[in-house]
Amino acid sequence: MVIAARLLLALAVEKGGLVLTPAGALKRADVRHVFDRTEWPGYDKATTPATNKVINEHDAYGVLFTRIVLQAARLLRKRSGVLKASKAGKAMLAPEAAPALLAELFEATFWKVNLQDFDRNPLEFWPQHHMGVILWSLSVTAHGWSHAKDLMPACTIMETIEDPIAPDFPEFALTTRVLRPLSWLGLLESRRSEKRPDGGLDDVFRKTPLFDQLLRFEVELKGSSEARH
Secondary structure, eight states: OHHHHHHHHHHHHHHTSEEBOTTSOBOHHHHHHHHTTOOOTTSOTTHHHHHOSSOOGGGSHHHHHHHHHHHHTTSEEEETTEEEEOHHHHHTTSGGGHHHHHHHHHHHHHHTSOTHHHHOOSSOSTTGGGHHHHHHHHHHHTTSOEEHHHHHHHHSOGGGOOOOSSTTHHHHHHIIIIIHHHHHTTSEEEEEOOOOTTSOOOEEEEEOHHHHHHOOOOOOOSOTTTOOO
16 A cells, blocks of 8 residues: 555656546546556455456555545645645655655544445444554454454454444454555455355455554553453
C-alpha cells in the first residue's frame, strides 16, 4: 500500500493533478499505472485483467482503497474534479519519508475511513470502533498462522454485535476491515490455507516484524475478573 500511495502521489505531482471521471473515480490509465506495479495480499492479480476488458478503479480494489485513504489523510486533495498532492503529500515522496507515509496511511485507514463502505457487510462499524483493543490483542496472539475465525474471540468484543443476519458476517468483517488492510500495510502477512474442518477455505494471518516496530501499547488492566483483554 505504501508503494501504491507513492505511485499515486508521484503521478499527481508529475501530471499537475489526477483528473477524475464524472463519477469521481481515477481514470483507467492512472489505475493501470498503479495496478501493474503493485501486489495485494488476498487477491489474485491475474484474474482482474482476465475478467475485465478494461480495468476501472472499482476493478482494482487496492488502488481504489489507497486513493480514498490518501484523501482521508489529506495527502491528496480534490479540487474541481482533480486530485492534487498536498504539500504534506509531496513531502512524502522523499525516500526517507516512507516510515512517515506508512504511519499516515495506518492512522487514516482505521480512524478516518469508514471501512464498512468497502465490503457491503451490514454490521455497522464493527469491529472498527474498538481498533485499539484489536491491535493490542493481535500483538499478543498473532505470532503464528491463524484464521479470522480463531482470532475473533481473542481479539474482538463480540458483545457489541446485534444478531448478524448471517453467522459468518463477523468473521468476514474482521477479515475485510482489519486483517486484510493490515496485510496491505505490511503489519500482517497472509497465505492461502488448507481446507478448514467446517469445509471453508480462506487465508490465515500472522504478525510481521513491522507490527511491533510500528506499534507500542500502554495497557492497564482493571482487575482480571472484569477484563476480557
